[in-house]
Amino acid sequence: MTKIPILDYLTKVVNSENVDEFTTYQIYPTAISKTLGFQITDVASGEAKVSINADHEIHGNQQGTIHGGLLCELADAAIGTAHSTLMNEGESFTSIELKINFFRPTWKDKLTAYAKPIQSGKTITVYHCEISNTEGKLVAAVTSTVMTLRGDKAKGR
Template structure:
């Protein structure tokens, strides 16, 4: 088994060039992303672009639109993926705050989430994640504080 840096691993995963036995120090693709069919479609250091095909039969709420919790998960997954590219092996991280604003209802559509840092600190990084509908209109925007953990605080996470 060959461990490779997370950024290289995700880049190879996106392009379909992962070799048998290549691993990294985080679990990608994540089980929740597999369950919801969230795809990583772009990656740079500290940035991530994810997408999901929404379906009101699977992801709908009582009003018939896509449940806001799905948009929260998409934004959180994008932010977590972005942050995972800048932590070192042996470190981990956790969200300490998350806020989302919903601007437009979503039905059956392809959503794209783009997460990037808006303020980087040694321990705390603030991220913004915009979620766009296939027509390019902003559906939601989230902001999250992410804390990097190291040493004993990172163990078991």
């Protein structure tokens, strides 16, 4: 297998290219993304869009709408994917904060989370992520702080 940068690997995934002969520095697709049915729909350096076909019968809360935890996970997946495009071999990262605001309920719809940095540093990056429905209406907005890990701090993560 040929090891390629994460951005190159994910670009191939988004473009529906066969990645069987390639590997990268992190695991894609992630186990949680496979479990929940997330799809990376667009990727660029430091940016990502991740979508899900959300259904209240599968992802619902006690009120019958899409559970806020699913929206948090969707945003976290988009932010993590965006940040992973900046990682080099031997680097990793971890979220150290995430805040979400919910704006409207949803029941059954394709939701897309778009994440991009609003402040990038060598170690700390702050992201903004918007989750929209198919009408382009804002369902939720998220900010998250991500810490890049290097050397011994990145090992095993």
